[in-house]
Amino acid sequence: MRARFAPSPTGFLHIGNARTALFNWLAVRNAGGEFIVRSDDTDTARSTAEFAQDILDGLRWLGLDWDEGVEVGGPHGSYRQSDRFDRYREVAESLTAAGTAYPCFCKAEELDERRKKARDEGKPPGYDGRCRTIDSDEAATRVAAGESASLRLAVPRPGATTFRDVVREDMSFDNETIDDFVILRSDGSPTYHLASSVDDIDYGITHVIRGEDLLSSTPKHILIAQGMGAESPTYVHLSLLMGPDGSKLSKRHGDTSLHAYRNAGFVADAVVNYLSLLGWSPGGDDDIISRDDAVARFSLDDVLKNPAVFDPQKLEWMNGAYIRAMDPEGFAASLQPLVEADLERPLEVAEMAALTQLAPLVQERTKLLTEVAPQVRFLFGDLVYDDKSWNKVMTTPEARSALGGAAAALSDVEDWSAPAIEEALRAMLGSLELSARKGLQPIRVAVTGSSVSPPLFESLEGLGREQSLERIRVASERIG
RNA sequence: GCCCCCAUCGUCCAGCGGUCCAGGACUCCGCUCUUUCAAGGCGGCAACAGGGGUUCGAAUCCCCUUGGGGGCACCA
Numbered sequence: 420m421r422a423r424f425a426p427s428p429t430g431f432l433h434i435g436n437a438r439t440a441l442f443n444w445l446a447v448r449n450a451g452g453e454f455i456v457r458s459d460d461t462d463t464a465r466s467t468a469e470f471a472q473d474i475l476d477g478l479r480w481l482g483l484d485w486d487e488g489v490e491v492g493g494p495h496g497s498y499r500q501s502d503r504f505d506r507y508r509e510v511a512e513s514l515t516a517a518g519t520a521y522p523c524f525c526k527a528e529e530l531d532e533r534r535k536k537a538r539d540e541g542k543p544p545g546y547d548g549r550c551r552t553i554d555s556d557e558a559a560t561r562v563a564a565g566e567s568a569s570l571r572l573a574v575p576r577p578g579a580t581t582f583r584d585v586v587r588e589d590m591s592f593d594n595e596t597i598d599d600f601v602i603l604r605s606d607g608s609p610t611y612h613l614a615s616s617v618d619d620i621d622y623g624i625t626h627v628i629r630g631e632d633l634l635s636s637t638p639k640h641i642l643i644a645q646g647m648g649a650e651s652p653t654y655v656h657l658s659l660l661m662g663p664d665g666s667k668l669s670k671r672h673g674d675t676s677l678h679a680y681r682n683a684g685f686v687a688d689a690v691v692n693y694l695s696l697l698g699w700s701p702g703g704d705d706d707i708i709s710r711d712d713a714v715a716r717f718s719l720d721d722v723l724k725n726p727a728v729f730d731p732q733k734l735e736w737m738n739g740a741y742i743r744a745m746d747p748e749g750f751a752a753s754l755q756p757l758v759e760a761d762l763e764r765p766l767e768v769a770e771m772a773a774l775t776q777l778a779p780l781v782q783e784r785t786k787l788l789t790e791v792a793p794q795v796r797f798l799f800g801d802l803v804y805d806d807k808s809w810n811k812v813m814t815t816p817e818a819r820s821a822l823g824g825a826a827a828a829l830s831d832v833e834d835w836s837a838p839a840i841e842e843a844l845r846a847m848l849g850s851l852e853l854s855a856r857k858g859l860q861p862i863r864v865a866v867t868g869s870s871v872s873p874p875l876f877e878s879l880e881g882l883g884r885e886q887s888l889e890r891i892r893v894a895s896e897r898i899g
Numbered sequence: 900g901c902c903c904c905c906a907u908c909g910u911c912c913a914g915c916g917g918u919c920c921a922g923g924a925c926u927c928c929g930c931u932c933u934u935u936c937a938a939g940g941c942g943g944c945a946a947c948a949g950g951g952g953u954u955c956g957a958a959u960c961c962c963c964u965u966g967g968g969g970g971c972a973c974c975a
Contacts, residue, residue, distance in 0.1 A: 459975070527972090527973060543900075544901090545901095593902080608973085631969060661968080665967060707924095724904075728909095736926085783938050784936060784938070786937090860934070
């Protein structure tokens with residue numbers, strides 16, 4: 420099996436395209452074949468190096484490694500279509516020589532006009548085929564004279580183009596519904612249809628796994644392959660990803676670029692897992708499935724036909740599950756840069772130790788990596804009180820005595836550790852006859868600034884005795 | 900307008916003619932655990948789009964309707 424992911428670098432890697440890449444990768448890895456990444460950059464005007472880089476970065480981040488293609492090379496040259504225009508021209512010319520394609524002298528503006536008119540009249544907007552009837556010798560003469568012409572494929576009529584799609588089964592398109600499409604523009608550049616079809620054949624692609632939006636273009640690709648006397652690959656058209664409103668997932672549903680999710684604090688494994696569940700199911704009751712399991716169980720035969728709505732909430736839940744499953748050291752390590760970015764300074768050794776100590780407790784309550792920094796900020800920066808928390812907790816009659824009791828109790832703790840701190844504070848609660856809630860919440864707000872924080876005793880331990888007492892003192896004064 | 904695709908809880912999936920008054924997950928709502936918030940445990944709400952067939956028997960097969968989606972460029 421040889422499958423390919425062939426994005427056009429005319430935009431950032433879209434989450435939907437990432438899923439297409441993933442399904443290609445899963446199918447190939449399951450079959451033990453080769454995964455190829457190609458750059459379909461025939462649209463030189465819209466393609467940029469930045470987009471190309473974003474796409475490759477995204478694939479690498481997801482861990483979708485490729486065996487051949489852009490940046491890794493392989494036996495087929497550059498894997499960038501912009502480097503292969505000569506090859507496409509060669510094919511286009513041979514198709515023309517064989518009478519399978521013909522020159523079209525219509526101007527773009529005329530075409531636009533005619534298309535608009537046809538639409539208004541309720542007719543099919545495709546090319547009407549008028550240059551097809553021009554005598555081939557005459558056409559050749561005009562081309563030789565330098566008249567500007569594109570090349571169109573002469574779609575056989577009457578007739579039908581049929582193929583068997585792995586997920587859609589038998590497909591048949593009446594050739595009358597396929598217009599004579601352009602394969603080579605008048606500037607000599609190839610269109611997507613030509614370049615993609617030629618490459619799939621030249622590279623020995625066995626399975627074209629792509630979005631359903633290309634389903635109705637497939638007959639065109641098959642016709643080109645036929646013109647080349649080659650066998651077409653097997654086609655697998657994946658249903659599209661939908662937004663919450665049921666239309667194709669796009670910018671209007673928010674930022675759908677993969678890197679947006681990465682920046683938002685999602686982890687790659689969770690994204691891979693979640694995406695794999697859109698249009699496929701590993702079977703069984705558990706939605707959390709390891710990458711290896713997914714590879715082992717994946718089959719194109721099990722891919723669903725119906726479109727799937729992308730649900731960010733479930734992705735978030737899954738991300739939390741993956742974060743909780745990380746090993747604590749790895750979690751702490753991935754936190755460091757985020758916390759440092761938040762503080763806008765590097766962490767000192769002692770601070771890193773405090774972070775590492777608290778990390779496992781933060782880990783349990785984190786859905787997105789990016790929400791960690793605010794949770795642990797109290798350990799490092801200047802304390803900022805959350806007004807709502809303060810008003811809710813510090814205005815109770817018990818707050819003052821709880822803080823006073825805590826100051827005394829914590830001063831006497833010999834071994835500054837969470838268990839010893841807990842013991843001392845519980846004794847304080849007992850002697851003051853305060854409930855845990857009434858007695859501990861003021862301490863939490865005093866020390867972390869918020870009524871919501873990581874577990875209190877560990878937080879105190881991480882902060883250190885001196886800082887803790889100082890904050891309790893400041894809070895007591897602030898109560899007045 | 901024409902061509903094509905799709906149709907099980909709000910969402911993602913299981914179901915591939917009887918074991919389904921339909922199962923799991925997310926969300927939501929209770930309860931529980933608890934120093935807060937989470938996480939966890941327990942429980943709950945919630946679906947076979949409609950109509951015809953086929954069959955002893957249909958969520959499962961066929962047809963129609965309806966609804967949704969995609970495509971119809973010298974973009975990809």
